[in-house]
Amino acid sequence: MIDLYYWTTPNGHKITLFLEETGLPYSIKPINIGKGDQFAAEFLAISPNNRIPAIVDHEPSDGQAPLSIFESGAILLYLAEKTGKFLSRDFRVRQQTLEWLFWQMGGLGPMAGQNHHFGNFAPEKIPYAIKRYVDETARLYGVLDKRLEGREFIAGEYSIADMACFPWVAAYTRQQIDINEFPNVKRWFNDIHERDATQRAYGLSEKMNPNAPKLPPLVD
Incomplete structure (x- = not known):
């Protein structure tokens, strides 16, 4: 059994996408970041950076004590x-998958996150900051669009690279991004949107937090 410490954010969705695809048994431990649950001592013992998601695997592959990962x-x-x-398991495809996983972690996620903050949550609207992060988000969409040209998914077959990127692209309506300008990303978004596991993962989010941003509809 895996305990998933989770809230209804793009980074949280990544993990429910994977778990719903594989059917691994898991239990959600809600961490309401709006109420400050992420600062509780019990959570910090698992996730010292006070960020969700985190997991505790009670049956790790080494057969030893439960393993926590943030x-x-x-x-x-x-x-x-x-x-x-x-x-x-193909050596080169594996490396490509990890490249794009780390690209999301180091680029798309942080830049889109700053886009969300300055465009939607900052108490003061700072035009320079808004433009900077909207422009950089759009640049990254362009990088992803080029990568998806002639490919169904980022590394060929559906992978953890797609699961990492999808929740951030699914927030495009909050990023001042016109997804129609990125036709390969739009097609990829629709394909992942229609997966049963995607619908289940986002359905969990809506049940847990009715105020969570909804998964946008398919794009015509």
């Missing part, structure tokens, strides 16, 4: 290695 990219990599799913 950082969404590290969790996806751990779960992929644990299950043997969504991370190719």
Whole structure:
């Protein structure tokens, strides 16, 4: 059994996407970041950076004591290695998958996150900051669009790279991004949107937090 310390954010969605795809048994431990649950001592013992998501695997592969892991990219990599799913054993495809996983962790996520903050939550609207992060988010969409040209998914088959990127792209309506300007990303978004596991993962989010941003509809 895996305990998932979770809230309804793009980084949280990454892990429910994986778990719903694989059917691994898991239990959600809600961490309401709006109420400050992430600063509780019990959570900090698992996630010292006071950020969700985090997991505790009560049946780790080494057969030893329960194992806690924080950082969404590290969790996806751990779960992929644990299950043997969504991370190719082909040497070169594996490297490509990890490249794009780390691209999301170091680029798309942080830049889109700043876009969300300055565009939607900052108490003061700072035009320079808004433009800077909207422009950089758009640049990254362009990088992803080019990567997806002639490919169904980021590394060929559906993988943890797609699961890492999708929740941030699913927030495009809050990023001042016209997804129609990125036709390969739009097609990829629609394909992942229609997966049953995606619908289940986002359905969990809506049940847990009715105020969570909804998954946008398919794009025509």
